[in-house]
Amino acid sequence: MKIYLDYAATTPVKKEVLDEMMPYFTEKFGNPSSVHSFGRENKKAISESRSKIANTIGAKPEEIYFTGGGSEADNWAIKGIAYAQKNKGNHIITSKIEHHAVLHTCEYLEKEGFEVTYLDVDEYGLINIDDLKDAIKENTILITIMYANNEIGTIQPIEEIAEIAKENSIVFHTDAVQAYGNKKIDVSKTPIDLLSISSHKIYGPKGIGALYIRKGVKIHPLVHGGAQERKRRAGTENTHGIVGFGKAAEIAYENLEEHNAKLIKLRDKLINELTSKIPYTKLNGHPTKRLPGNVNISFEFIEGESLLLSLDMVGIAASSGSACTSGSLDPSHVLMAIGLSHEVAHGSLRLTIGDMTTEEEIDYVIEKLPPIVDRLRQMSPLYEKVKGE
Numbered sequence: 001m002k003i004y005l006d007y008a009a010t011t012p013v014k015k016e017v018l019d020e021m022m023p024y025f026t027e028k029f030g031n032p033s034s035v036h037s038f039g040r041e042n043k044k045a046i047s048e049s050r051s052k053i054a055n056t057i058g059a060k061p062e063e064i065y066f067t068g069g070g071s072e073a074d075n076w077a078i079k080g081i082a083y084a085q086k087n088k089g090n091h092i093i094t095s096k097i098e099h100h101a102v103l104h105t106c107e108y109l110e111k112e113g114f115e116v117t118y119l120d121v122d123e124y125g126l127i128n129i130d131d132l133k134d135a136i137k138e139n140t141i142l143i144t145i146m147y148a149n150n151e152i153g154t155i156q157p158i159e160e161i162a163e164i165a166k167e168n169s170i171v172f173h174t175d176a177v178q179a180y181g182n183k184k185i186d187v188s189k190t191p192i193d194l195l196s197i198s199s200h201k202i203y204g205p206k207g208i209g210a211l212y213i214r215k216g217v218k219i220h221p222l223v224h225g226g227a228q229e230r231k232r233r234a235g236t237e238n239t240h241g242i243v244g245f246g247k248a249a250e251i252a253y254e255n256l257e258e259h260n261a262k263l264i265k266l267r268d269k270l271i272n273e274l275t276s277k278i279p280y281t282k283l284n285g286h287p288t289k290r291l292p293g294n295v296n297i298s299f300e301f302i303e304g305e306s307l308l309l310s311l312d313m314v315g316i317a318a319s320s321g322s323a324c325t326s327g328s329l330d331p332s333h334v335l336m337a338i339g340l341s342h343e344v345a346h347g348s349l350r351l352t353i354g355d356m357t358t359e360e361e362i363d364y365v366i367e368k369l370p371p372i373v374d375r376l377r378q379m380s381p382l383y384e385k386v387k388g389e
């Protein structure tokens with residue numbers, strides 16, 4: 001058995017997506033900026049893909065800018081607004097649970113003289129709307145709050161946050177990389193000014209994403225050079241990536257309801273079974289305001305890393321609550337922000353479900369995980385003590 005439950009990290013490219021991309025590696029290889037037919041064919045493919053993506057979020061095609069992924073879109077949105085609007089002010093508001101692409105960009109800007117407020121979140125990972133209102137100052141130029149969290153799956157009240165930003169004439173950006181393909185998003189109704197999305201989280205290829213930039217929003221260009229992406233992000237377009245992203249986006253929104261219903265059913269089964277079968281467990285994130293495919297559970301008295309290795313040995317690929325992947329032993333900033341102790345955060349497991357997940361796979365995890373947790377706990381002196389009491 002080989003079971004992939006790490007869809008929040010990345011997803012496989014769907015067959016239909018790959019089929020659509022293939023010709024653009026070989027016979028349809030022209031440079032989209034060329035005037036001849038080879039170029040025009042490519043230019044047309046890019047513009048069709050741009051329209052498909054715009055349609056999924058209620059945007060105009062010319063408001064979609066292709067980037068090299070979600071991180072690049074986040075960097076561009078934040079630095080681009082900061083530099084373009086610094087004559088108006090130097091204050092940015094974000095939250096403590098953002099993706100590192102947002103947090104590290106904000107930290108960089110602090111070194112450049114900007115001031116950043118990092119909002120706290122509650123035990124479920126939700127920001128407090130009154131805290132947001134209180135944080136707004138005369139010199140606030142940007143609010144950047146993620147749509148849905150990649151670790152604990154919590155979905156923020158984005159409509160409400162966007163309205164507050166608008167009332168105060170502050171630019172609003174949201175990192176929607178996890179929400180995109182799972183939530184209905186409509187920028188013609190919700191006053192979101194900038195929105196980041198990424199292809200490889202929705203069964204498209206890696207290294208391609210987009211930033212939605214509302215018409216009229218003043219932003220610095222990202223890459224100087226040719227006239228590509230309306231002179232804001234120069235460089236010959238990643239045509240095959242763009243074509244794949246467009247197809248993946250189209251499929252995601254055609255099948256949204258079906259996809260969500262399936263994932264929610266499997267998610268809730270996993271949550272209910274694991275938290276009822278295994279003692280000393282805690283669900284992280286919000287019980288209902290959460291991504292359809294996200295399960296994040298803390299198991300007291302064990303190390304997430306040992307859990308991951310044991311799961312890997314029985315063929316289950318998951319993710320843990322510490323940042324060991326990046327070579328550090330610090331527990332995740334998200335789990336810290338929702339108030340977990342270091343110990344409990346270290347014993348956290350993220351299982352993320354996707355389109356290819358089957359009920360048999362979920363049943364296999366429900367069968368395999370409890371004895372693994374039990375065995376690891378037997379090695380914990382602390383657990384022996386608690387059990388003995």
Ligand SMILES: *Cc1c(COP(=O)(O)O)cnc(C)c1O
Nearest residue numbers: 069070071099101150177178198
């Ligand atoms: C994956 C992810 C990103 C980064 O996207 P890349 O395309 O991998 O650069 C940013 N934000 C969130 C919430 C993500 O889950």
